[in-house]
Amino acid sequence: DKQLKFWDARQPTPVGQIELPERVYDLDVRGNLLVVACAGRHIISYNVQQQPREHSRKESPLKYQSRCIAAFPDMTGFAVGSIEGRVGIHYLEKVPNKDAFAFKCHRQDSNVHSVNSICFHNFGTFATVGGDGVVNFWDKDNKQRLKTFPATQKTITAAQFNAQGNMFAYAASYDWSKGSSFYAPGTPNEIFIHHTPEDEIKPKGKKSGRK
Numbered sequence: 446d447k448q449l450k451f452w453d454a455r456q457p458t459p460v461g462q463i464e465l466p467e468r469v470y471d472l473d474v475r476g477n478l479l480v481v482a483c484a485g486r487h488i489i490s491y492n493v494q495q496q497p498r499e500h501s502r503k504e505s506p507l508k509y510q511s512r513c514i515a516a517f518p519d520m521t522g523f524a525v526g527s528i529e530g531r532v533g534i535h536y537l538e539k540v541p542n543k544d545a546f547a548f549k550c551h552r553q554d555s556n557v558h559s560v561n562s563i564c565f566h567n568f569g570t571f572a573t574v575g576g577d578g579v580v581n582f583w584d585k586d587n588k589q590r591l592k593t594f595p596a597t598q599k600t601i602t603a604a605q606f607n608a609q610g611n612m613f614a615y616a617a618s619y620d621w622s623k624g625s626s627f628y629a630p631g632t633p634n635e636i637f638i639h640h641t642p643e644d645e646i647k648p649k650g651k652k653s654g655r656k
Contacts, residue, residue, distance in 0.1 A: 449481060451497065461497060465489065473523070475516035475565075478537075480523045482511040488525060490537055506533035506547055515563040515571065524571060524585070526560025528622075532573060534585050543586070551575030561620055562604045566646050574601035574615055576622050580639075584648045592645050599635070610646070613639040 447468055451461035467484035477494040486505040492498045505511050509529035516523050522536035522545075533547040550573055551558040558576030565571045570584045570591060578601055580594035597617050604615035618634040619627070 470511050471513045473515045475518060476520050478516045478520040480514050480516050482514040482525055501537055506535055507531050512559050513562050515565055518565050518567055518569055524563050526563050528559040530557040532560055550581060551577045553577055559622055561602050564605045566606050567610045568647055570646050570648060572604055574604045576600045576620055580615055582646055587648060611641055613641045
């Protein structure tokens, strides 16, 4: 319905409402930063300290439909994933020695899968999960892949780290990317819990060049 609503769980009606330019595909809140990914590749950020105020309105750096979005833990920007197996890293303000970029992921040979969820760890590293049934851990600052999980037999639709950062949960189920004809009734939906030691998710620093 192109509406962004704010709720107080103690009340039956929203305490605030903002009309958006298009349908909402995903949103994320980190501290005072709210980022919203809409149809038409609109990305809108808000400062939600006290009364929500629009901070910026941008076009996604990716060419295809947005599927997921996540704010950086330090609130300086966001990562957005698309249906075309790409992630865009974007800063809302100029950050010294850090520039926006995009990279390909969740692709197998000529098959391109959607990035279904992005979630950040407190270290500033992050995970992506996709339609290929794969989990990846990434370090955006050093532009490195930290870990790849073996592929599951089903698409992965959602993921999140716990507050302490030592547990990672992800859900495997059909994501409807191929329509109802590919849905197999009776196939169980599954949730996996992965213990995440620091050496899997902590930034490793830039790789030194070969001499």
